[in-house]
Amino acid sequence: MREDQMTPEQRREDRRRKNPMIHQFEGELRARLDLSEADFRRVGRDRWRSILEQLANRFADRTRDRKRDLHWANTNGYSPWAMDRLAGCWHTDCRSWFFRLPELLPEDQFVYLLLEPAGGWFWLFEGRLEAVIRALAVLNETAFLGLGSPDYYLASRKFRWIIGFNHHDMVSLAGEGFALEGFGGFPPAT
Numbered sequence: 001m002r003e004d005q006m007t008p009e010q011r012r013e014d015r016r017r018k019n020p021m022i023h024q025f026e027g028e029l030r031a032r033l034d035l036s037e038a039d040f041r042r043v044g045r046d047r048w049r050s051i052l053e054q055l056a057n058r059f060a061d062r063t064r065d066r067k068r069d070l071h072w073a074n075t076n077g078y079s080p081w082a083m084d085r086l087a088g089c090w091h092t093d094c095r096s097w098f099f100r101l102p103e104l105l106p107e108d109q110f111v112y113l114l115l116e117p118a119g120g121w122f123w124l125f126e127g128r129l130e131a132v133i134r135a136l137a138v139l140n141e142t143a144f145l146g147l148g149s150p151d152y153y154l155a156s157r158k159f160r161w162i163i164g165f166n167h168h169d170m171v172s173l174a175g176e177g178f179a180l181e182g183f184g185g186f187p188p189a190t
Contacts, residue, residue, distance in 0.1 A: 022123050033134050040127035040135060043112070048124050051112065058082070058159045059174065082162065082174035089172045092186035097171055098136045100186055101154070101163075104178050105129055112155040117144070126157065 026042045033040070043051060056062065061077040078086065090097075105111070113125040113132050127135070132154065154163040161175025169189045 021117075025123070026125070029135055029138065032138055033131070035127070035131050035134075039131040040125060043124040043126055051124060052114075052122060054159055055112070055114075055153075055155055055162070059155075059162045078162075078172075078174050085161075085175050087173035087175075087178050087180060088185070089170055090186045091189050092169055092171050093189050094165070094169050095137075095140045097165070097186040098133050100183075101129060101133055103183055104163075104173070104180070106179050110157050112153075112157060114153040114155065115144070116151045 022042060029035075030037070030040060059079055059082045061079050061083075077083075109129055110126055111129055111132055113127065113135070115123045115125070117123060125132075125135075136152075151164070151166045153165070155161070156175065156177065160177045161173065164170075164172045164174075171186055
């Protein structure tokens with residue numbers, strides 16, 4: 001479709017797709033960690049919109065006027081379904097909380113990683129939990145490879161749960177399937 005035939009929303013999405021930053025970001029992160037594409041990769045544009053829409057439908061409170069999209073932890077809140085399944089919120093250390101994720105998600109599984117670098121849109125990655133934890137460690141050490149410290153989310157690929165981390169160093173868990181038995185929370189913020 002030609003640009004003059006697109007709606008403003010379609011033009012914004014087309015510019016996001018062509019943005020080379022996400023490709024550079026993915027390449028640098030995978031190179032630093034020596035990760036294969038099978039372990040960590042950017043979600044292709046053919047699946048990106050559908051996944052974000054499913055996550056928003058499941059987890060975002062879409063009843064408020066200000067935002068009806070994926071800004072759960074900061075401006076919009078979780079959906080009623082997710083709030084009924086809120087497993088907890090913790091003020092935590094941004095540099096280490098994610099190392100405890102295997103206690104909550106003991107299965108070797110693939111998860112989505114959503115980064116919100118700027119402009120109200122998300123970069124969406126998927127990877128093995130172990131690879132995502134390693135990526136978050138490097139991202140925290142490098143101010144997210146120069147992007148600053150964006151809010152980010154981890155989500156089940158089956159849309160069962162979501163874990164949000166925001167710029168106030170707050171972690172929230174909502175959904176089903178967490179292994180909370182014996183889990184005492186995340187390390188406190190320093």
